[in-house]
Amino acid sequence: MDIFLLLFGCVLTVLCIAFELYFIYAVIISKNCKYPPAFPSFGNMKKIALNEAEKFLSTADKPLKVIDLGCGTGGLLLPLAKKFPEHQFVGYDWDFFVCQILKWRARKLTNLAVVCDNFLKAKLQDYDLLLCFLDTKAANELSLKVSQEIKPDTMIISSAFELKDLTPSEVFDAKSYGMPLKVYVYKNSNNL
Numbered sequence: 001m002d003i004f005l006l007l008f009g010c011v012l013t014v015l016c017i018a019f020e021l022y023f024i025y026a027v028i029i030s031k032n033c034k035y036p037p038a039f040p041s042f043g044n045m046k047k048i049a050l051n052e053a054e055k056f057l058s059t060a061d062k063p064l065k066v067i068d069l070g071c072g073t074g075g076l077l078l079p080l081a082k083k084f085p086e087h088q089f090v091g092y093d094w095d096f097f098v099c100q101i102l103k104w105r106a107r108k109l110t111n112l113a114v115v116c117d118n119f120l121k122a123k124l125q126d127y128d129l130l131l132c133f134l135d136t137k138a139a140n141e142l143s144l145k146v147s148q149e150i151k152p153d154t155m156i157i158s159s160a161f162e163l164k165d166l167t168p169s170e171v172f173d174a175k176s177y178g179m180p181l182k183v184y185v186y187k188n189s190n191n192l
């Protein structure tokens with residue numbers, strides 16, 4: 001019995017140290033928490049974002065390219081890539097560990113690639129659908145890049161934060177667990 005308690009204590013200690021080390025790493029890569037942490041989409045916000053993406057992807061008459069800017073562990077990308085094998089999916093995230101988790105979760109999928117880098121380096125003109133769930137600072141930086149780079153018919157789905165350089169074509173009330181969240185959808189951004 002004592003040996004099991006000892007083993008349990010050792011495993012718990014290793015897990016706590018690993019979590020602490022990851023926490024320090026996350027603070028460093030998010031430039032002292034100026035950028036959002038790896039936190040998955042949830043609740044109605046996730047349902048609405050997925051539903052809008054599915055509507056767009058299911059009506060396409062050619063293979064499309066989808067990018068999740070700050071993909072985390074693939075809360076949005078994975079279900080979409082599984083459901084739509086005919087389309088190509090790319091996840092960008094600068095967190096090495098969440099990239100490894102997503103790569104492992106997507107190991108059987110041939111239509112999902114993970115790029116472990118700053119999404120501000122992504123060539124957005126290559127994509128038909130952009131997904132993001134960020135915070136005000138990251139969304140503002142992305143907003144300018146998006147407005148300068150995307151193709152005219154690219155659709156954007158931004159969970160929780162507005163892209164201030166674009167005008168949304170639809171805003172969904174996505175109240176989740178008592179939080180007054182919204183999902184912003186941008187279509188035909190060239191006309192804005």
Ligand SMILES: C[S@@+](CC[C@H](N)C(=O)[O-])C[C@H]1O[C@@H](n2cnc3c(N)ncnc32)[C@H](O)[C@@H]1O
Nearest residue numbers: 037038039040041070071072075093094118119
């Ligand atoms: C709130 S999570 C969203 C996860 C996922 N998109 C979802 O909806 O479940 C935001 C992610 O953006 C990543 N991130 C923030 N700024 C980034 C940047 N400039 N380049 C790459 N990744 C970034 C963070 O590491 C984090 O994993």
